[in-house]
Amino acid sequence: MSSKTLMITCGSVLMLAAFFSLLPTPDTAKTPAATTAPKTAEPASFVLGPVQLFDGETWQGQRYIEVQQGRISQISENPIQNELPKLDGEGMALLPGLIDAHVHTYNDALELAPQYGVTTVLDMFMSAQLMKPLQAGRDETPNQQRADLYSAGTLVTAPKGHGTEYGMPIPTIETPAQADAFVAARIAEGSDYIKIVYESAKAPRKMFPSIDEATLSAVIKAAKQHGKLAVVHISDQQSALEAVRAGADGLVHGFIESRVQQKLLDLMKAQKVFIIPTLAVHEAMTVRQHNNKYVLNRADLKLSANQRHNLKQGFTQFNIPPALFDNLLYNTRVMHQHGIRILAGTDAPNPGTAHGISLPLEMLLLQQAGLSIDEVLKSATSVPASSFGLKQAGLLKVGAKADLLLVGDVKNDLTALLTPHKIWKNGVRINPIVSAEASKVSAGLLADFAQSRKTLQGLGISASSDSMMQGQSSANMSWIAEGYQGAGAIRVDGAIKPGFSYPWSGLTYLPGKSMEQGADLSTFTTVSFAIRGTPGTYQLQLFSAGSMMPVGADFSVSNDWQVIKMPLSQFAGAELSAISMLLWSASPHASKPEYFLELDEIHIN
Structure with missing residues (x-):
């Protein structure tokens, strides 16, 4: 294994997170990627039991636990009798968060x-x-879902x-x-x-x-x-x-x-x-x-x-x-x-x-x-x-935050952790996140650029390069009147240069109503586009919604217009149900850094 492997592991998230935040996008109202379900009425003070208690160090047997204002106030072998709401632990395992x-x-x-x-x-x-x-709030017990x-x-x-x-x-x-x-x-x-x-x-x-x-x-x-x-x-x-x-x-x-x-x-x-x-x-x-x-x-x-x-x-x-x-x-x-x-x-x-x-x-x-x-x-x-x-954190004891995880028979099977029953943070029940649905896309033409750079579906297309991340590459987009079949097309003139860990330069197309949502392409089998430009090998990369790492496949370009048909099966690992972006990029291994591409008639079928 090379040292570079782990080096890239630890830093790529930072780079690509910033990449998403800096991408140029049209002025369109954003739809949130995910929301939490409405807050429950469960208070930050309650009694929970009976549970099989693992306190972070040992199994304590059947216990009842009292929470007051987001902190553990009592742990008892016997049912706790008071005015607080009683939550049934159903004899499940209770762990520290x-x-x-x-x-x-x-x-x-x-x-x-x-x-x-x-x-x-x-x-x-x-x-x-x-x-x-x-970091704010971690020493207190605010009502939070994080x-x-x-x-x-x-x-x-x-x-x-x-x-x-x-x-x-x-x-x-x-x-x-x-x-x-x-x-x-x-x-x-x-x-x-x-x-x-x-x-x-x-x-x-x-x-x-x-x-x-x-x-x-x-x-x-x-x-x-x-x-x-x-x-x-x-x-x-x-x-x-x-x-x-x-x-x-x-x-x-x-x-x-x-x-x-x-x-x-x-x-x-x-x-x-x-x-x-x-x-x-x-x-x-x-x-x-x-x-x-x-x-x-x-x-x-x-x-x-x-x-x-x-x-x-x-x-x-x-x-x-x-x-x-x-x-x-x-x-x-x-x-x-x-x-x-x-x-x-x-x-x-x-x-x-x-x-x-x-x-x-x-x-x-x-x-x-x-x-x-x-x-x-x-x-x-x-x-x-x-x-x-x-x-x-890390222990269930009196005075600790009520960060609680209620699960099935984890004492004998760790896979129970994959399906938690209930979770509390500071005594407040964690609500399930409900992901927003990806945008629906109609089969056929996504963009033809006949009259302008505007696309028929999705948020639009723009030039993109690693210059936004202090890299040395560049990309400039323009609309041209002479495209694949006589009408207009999109042109990018750019250069891809070393100086950044993941050099890129090209065109980005956003097929959904927002980057966060993405578009559902799971029912389609092929993406195609007409293209010509500086001869060489280029790459189409698919980004899944919210993800930091694309999945790419190579294609070749010549001086003459040609239609490239790429099976979506080529992009193994991409989550096709929520594709946020398509990126046509020059190769960092190109013999010359300068290039141009002309792109037209993007289809999904």
Whole structure:
């Protein structure tokens, strides 16, 4: 496995989230992608029972739990008699709200998470500007339908290192002398802990510049002096060893290129270092069977188009041998056997993961790695809470927030987590999210540009390039009078240049009434279009509504007009029931950066 694999994993969400937010779209009223059902009348004060109580550490047997103003006020073996409303627990299992120890937060992440009982998330890189307002309220018990957020904010990285390549300007660090001021600045922005990106000079493959070992040590020392945890992003065993040796409190990824060596095990145990192996995203890079087995083939699970699309994806372009995933399972098992704390974290919403539902999937993989069910439950409750110093989450105890997850027989079957019975956040019932329906599209002509750039269906067409993300590519669109059959067409003149992780330049067409809704293309089999331009290979990419990663297929262009017919089956993994955008892009591998395309008569059939 290359180091670049995990580097792209952790940052792509940030880049593509910003990409969606910056896309030019026509002035059209937006339809919300999803809403929650009307709020129930259930109060933030009630008595729940009987339940089989798992308090985050052990099973306590049958209990009744009293909630007052969003906090647990009493736990009893006997029915609690008072004036509060009584809710029947039906003898089901009651767990603390789950904690996802590795996410990246944007868009509706905090609303999606509690749909599957994830009431607290630990973010590992996000915009400091966005972070601050989302941290509000986590020390109180407001009536909210979203998870509590703790975040590293801006990560610590070298100039041109991982985290700098996604179009979001961030500060970087070069020398040990800068460490104290750099860490102080992150804390001033609101970072709850310090996340550091590190690749050893001895790493098997070094794909990005990295801070050196001396700077790593200085940053970790500064974090501890400021009373903050220092957690380190690594992607190979040598980097992990050096990070632990430098004093890291935790590792936020596992590694799959090798099996863990005794010297690393001994050092992690001696220094009480925890690890978040992020099995789910690694499984999606390699084996790619887990999501199909437990989720994608089940009609009873209510997944949004975005979630379904993301769960179908994986970093297939890296061709990582599936057998390497066995290394990560082995490493996780052996670390656990040596008493090293294992925390459940998903790295959502990277390809192969989705906020909320991927945590139960991660927990099933931890069980596959050799943890018992009780140990898995602790890895998503009390262990991350104690590891990150969260005082009000991860345990069901008097005084804690009433973040509650009521499920079936999870004591014997972790798949019960996939169908939670009821969820409460701060004592308030979490309502199901109701996804807005995708726009209906009529078969036939989507756009002919006969008189103007206006399309017959959808929001419209526009030029797009990575320049909006501080890349070097360009694209300029114009209407031309001479098209495929004599009438008008759309022309784009552009250049695709290096300088951005995912270069693109071309035309974007939005087939639905909004980006958030997308359009339902699931009943169609073919998209076709007339095109001519600079000879070469180009790509049509389909984006599912709300998703960060497209699915693409190549086509060839010549100087002469031709009609390209592309079966939608070519776009395996795209959620055709909600396609938000089609992107015709030049190839970053073109022999010359400059190109032009003329596009006409877009059909769907």
